[in-house]
Amino acid sequence: MADLPCNDAMGVRTRQNAARTGQSRQPCGRDLPDNRRAELHAANAGENALFAVQEMRDTVDEEDDVMPKRDGQEQPTGPMKGDFIAPPEVEERDERADALPAQEEFWRPPVRFGAVPVEKEPLGWDRRKGFRKLFPQVMLPFQVVERVQFGHPELEPNRLFWGDNLHVMRQLPSESIDLIYIDPPFFSGRQYNVIFGDQNELRSFSDIWEGGMPGYLIWLNARLYEMKRLLKKTGSIYVHCDWHASHYIKVEMDKIFGNECFQNELVWHYETGGASRQRFSRKHDVIFWYTRSASSWVFNGDEIRVPRTEKAMQRAQNPTGARISASDTHKNPNDVLIIQQMNPMAKERIGYPTQKPEDLLSVIVKASSDRGDVVADFFCGGGTTPAVAQRLNRRWIACDQSRVAVAITADRLTRQVEGQLTGLHQVPDLTVEHWGVYEARRLAEAPPEQFRAFVLRAFGAVVEEHEEGIHGYKGALPVWVGEPDQKKAVTAADVQAFANAMRKTLRYKQDNLRDGILLAWAFRPDAQEAAERLRRLEQTDLNFIRLDMIRIDSPRFREHVSALSTQNADYENFLTFVQPPRVEVGHKRIAPRTYKFDVSETVVMNAGAKIINVQWDFDYGKRFSSTPGYSFVRGSKKEPALQAQYEFPTSGKKRLACKVQDDMGGEGLWAAEIEVK
Numbered sequence: 302m303a304d305l306p307c308n309d310a311m312g313v314r315t316r317q318n319a320a321r322t323g324q325s326r327q328p329c330g331r332d333l334p335d336n337r338r339a340e341l342h343a344a345n346a347g348e349n350a351l352f353a354v355q356e357m358r359d360t361v362d363e364e365d366d367v368m369p370k371r372d373g374q375e376q377p378t379g380p381m382k383g384d385f386i387a388p389p390e391v392e393e394r395d396e397r398a399d400a401l402p403a404q405e406e407f408w409r410p411p412v413r414f415g416a417v418p419v420e421k422e423p424l425g426w427d428r429r430k431g432f433r434k435l436f437p438q439v440m441l442p443f444q445v446v447e448r449v450q451f452g453h454p455e456l457e458p459n460r461l462f463w464g465d466n467l468h469v470m471r472q473l474p475s476e477s478i479d480l481i482y483i484d485p486p487f488f489s490g491r492q493y494n495v496i497f498g499d500q501n502e503l504r505s506f507s508d509i510w511e512g513g514m515p516g517y518l519i520w521l522n523a524r525l526y527e528m529k530r531l532l533k534k535t536g537s538i539y540v541h542c543d544w545h546a547s548h549y550i551k552v553e554m555d556k557i558f559g560n561e562c563f564q565n566e567l568v569w570h571y572e573t574g575g576a577s578r579q580r581f582s583r584k585h586d587v588i589f590w591y592t593r594s595a596s597s598w599v600f601n602g603d604e605i606r607v608p609r610t611e612k613a614m615q616r617a618q619n620p621t622g623a624r625i626s627a628s629d630t631h632k633n634p635n636d637v638l639i640i641q642q643m644n645p646m647a648k649e650r651i652g653y654p655t656q657k658p659e660d661l662l663s664v665i666v667k668a669s670s671d672r673g674d675v676v677a678d679f680f681c682g683g684g685t686t687p688a689v690a691q692r693l694n695r696r697w698i699a700c701d702q703s704r705v706a707v708a709i710t711a712d713r714l715t716r717q718v719e720g721q722l723t724g725l726h727q728v729p730d731l732t733v734e735h736w737g738v739y740e741a742r743r744l745a746e747a748p749p750e751q752f753r754a755f756v757l758r759a760f761g762a763v764v765e766e767h768e769e770g771i772h773g774y775k776g777a778l779p780v781w782v783g784e785p786d787q788k789k790a791v792t793a794a795d796v797q798a799f800a801n802a803m804r805k806t807l808r809y810k811q812d813n814l815r816d817g818i819l820l821a822w823a824f825r826p827d828a829q830e831a832a833e834r835l836r837r838l839e840q841t842d843l844n845f846i847r848l849d850m851i852r853i854d855s856p857r858f859r860e861h862v863s864a865l866s867t868q869n870a871d872y873e874n875f876l877t878f879v880q881p882p883r884v885e886v887g888h889k890r891i892a893p894r895t896y897k898f899d900v901s902e903t904v905v906m907n908a909g910a911k912i913i914n915v916q917w918d919f920d921y922g923k924r925f926s927s928t929p930g931y932s933f934v935r936g937s938k939k940e941p942a943l944q945a946q947y948e949f950p951t952s953g954k955k956r957l958a959c960k961v962q963d964d965m966g967g968e969g970l971w972a973a974e975i976e977v978k
């Protein structure tokens with residue numbers, strides 16, 4: 302089985318071992334020592350017990366928090382909940398050399414055609430530094446917020462990312478994926494494309510459409526370019542689009558992948574929806590298939606054979622002139638796939654407009670990957686691709702920048718695996734990893750060294766392990782990081798200790814470097830005064846120290862990220878910290894075994910946020926998996942339904958849970974036991 306691209310967990314990276322690149326496949330490291338895990342587990346268990354007396358609020362997602370190590374059992378493979386995965390070092394290399402195919406001949410048309418007004422290079426390509434200049438890398442780690450366990454900890458988990466796919470992809474190793482399918486938002490310039498409505502999604506849509514069609518293509522090209530880097534030499538990419546932009550996208554794909562790597566323009570034909578009176582009804586989408594290499598790729602035609610027509614079979618019976626044998630009842634499909642859209646009652650339907658049918662994805666996954674291969678979808682929406690990959694026993698990576706999409710995908714996969722657990726194949730766990738928007742509460746629970754590594758990395762500094770009292774360096778400046786707990790503000794004693802540590806450094810003694818940085822959630826007034834005193838010495842005493850005190854959740858901290866912004870990428874919203882909503886659920890019996898639930902009393906903790914989605918699990922067991930039909934419930938005007946009604950199949954004690962997401966990215970969980978009558 303292929304390894305899933307995975308980077309080292311954080312907290313172990315120092316300046317000494319920071320030289321790794323994302324180029325090679327990296328083993329997943331465990332950075333939490335056993336005793337620390339046990340401690341954390343015990344603490345969580347205690348917390349559970351305390352809350353269990355009440356309503357189990359917020360405790361439930363701690364239940365599967367840390368995987369207990371059973372006697373004689375191996376430490377689980379891959380990252381665990383609470384881990385941070387450090388980004389790889391950026392590699393300085395000439396992108397043009399290894400990324401764009403030589404296609405001079407293709408772009409030089411025969412003289413008789415005259416001039417063809419196309420650029421040789423993809424839109425947005427910078428002649429000096431490729432897409433990396435237009436969209437600089439942002440070095441933020443992945444925060445593993447969940448590891449949903451399916452009983453095979455020894456297997457490398459599948460990975461579900463919440464974040465902008467460009468930056469998520471930048472942190473994955475080259476040549477590690479067998480098949481990529483994407484269904485990006487199409488270019489229509491209308492808000493219709495906004496599916497989930499959370500802030501990240503809205504922001505990205507306004508960015509995408511801002512520059513019109515060229516802006517859209519530049520945005521997409523940077524991502525296609527990264528996908529090409531991620532594909533294995535025998536890998537394939539399928540790009541799903543429609544009449545809005547397909548003609549432009551193909552031209553760009555020719556430039557990025559090489560037209561010799563083009564394999565098919567698949568037409569997905571369906572008959573749902575009304576008929577047009579003004580023109581031919583638009584009843585197809587286009588899916589471009591390109592391969593990484595022009596000479597070797599996977600195509601399992603046998604796996605996707607379709608029945609021959611009745612007419613062809615009749616001809617086959619004819620002893621004279623039959624070209625196929627009568628037993629040859631199936632053939633490889635042609636490039637028009639006739640697959641109907643899901644009907645409104647289909648079990649797989651999640652309820653948003655762009656969800657693609659599993660049958661369509663099955664054809665693609667079967668055709669272009671083998672069992673155990675890694676399949677990725679970086680615009681996963683409601684998770685159709687990972688669901689199909691999972692069912693067909695492939696490994697998978699999925700990403701979406703909408704928190705709701707990620708919640709729905711995690712839930713869909715969990716529900717599917719629960720229905721599958723008795724099946725023959727072993728299902729790896731799945732991790733949910735955040736990039737760019739972090740849950741402050743979970744950061745606060747991290748061990749101090751891991752928290753420090755996270756903060757230093759986000760600040761663009763490196764960890765220092767050997768100088769006492771100094772946690773890292775940003776360039777030549779020593780950096781100190783406060784406690785993970787947001788309530789523990791920095792004190793005057795902390796400031797003094799850092800100043801003393803600085804005075805011991807060679808930089809201070811020899812190079813006369815007197816500046817340092819303190820990073821923390823908050824600073825007490827006495828800490829501010831202490832720093833002021835040290836600075837005042839500048840007038841009288843050579844022992845002075847200049848300290849910059851920067852709050853972690855502040856525009857100043859974020860400055861180094863927004864400094865990377867370019868005309869094409871607005872990074873100032875990256876690196877935000879969110880709080881989970883405090884979920885309140887009221888319930889009322891309205892008929893035998895039938896109850897009404899209401900979450901409208903829920904308190905969102907992020908300023909200006911509103912509830913964007915509610916999921917219900919009326920049979921809550923080991924893991925959250927929503928009851929079918931209760932994952933993405935929308936009222937009129939796409940508003941999330943805050944009330945739900947449910948008829949329990951039997952009476953008695955029932956455990957139920959509710960997950961609520963707000964539009965800033967906070968997610969809260971509530972669980973309780975009720976007596977159903």
Ligand SMILES: C[S@@+](CC[C@H](N)C(=O)[O-])C[C@H]1O[C@@H](n2cnc3c(N)ncnc32)[C@H](O)[C@@H]1O
Nearest residue numbers: 465466484655656657680682683685701702703
């Ligand atoms: C058309 S939908 C995909 C639907 C999916 N094929 C399915 O069957 O459910 C496009 C998705 O791309 C996501 N998206 C848009 N821009 C993104 C970005 N920069 N990074 C990650 N996801 C993005 C949107 O949030 C949306 O969920």
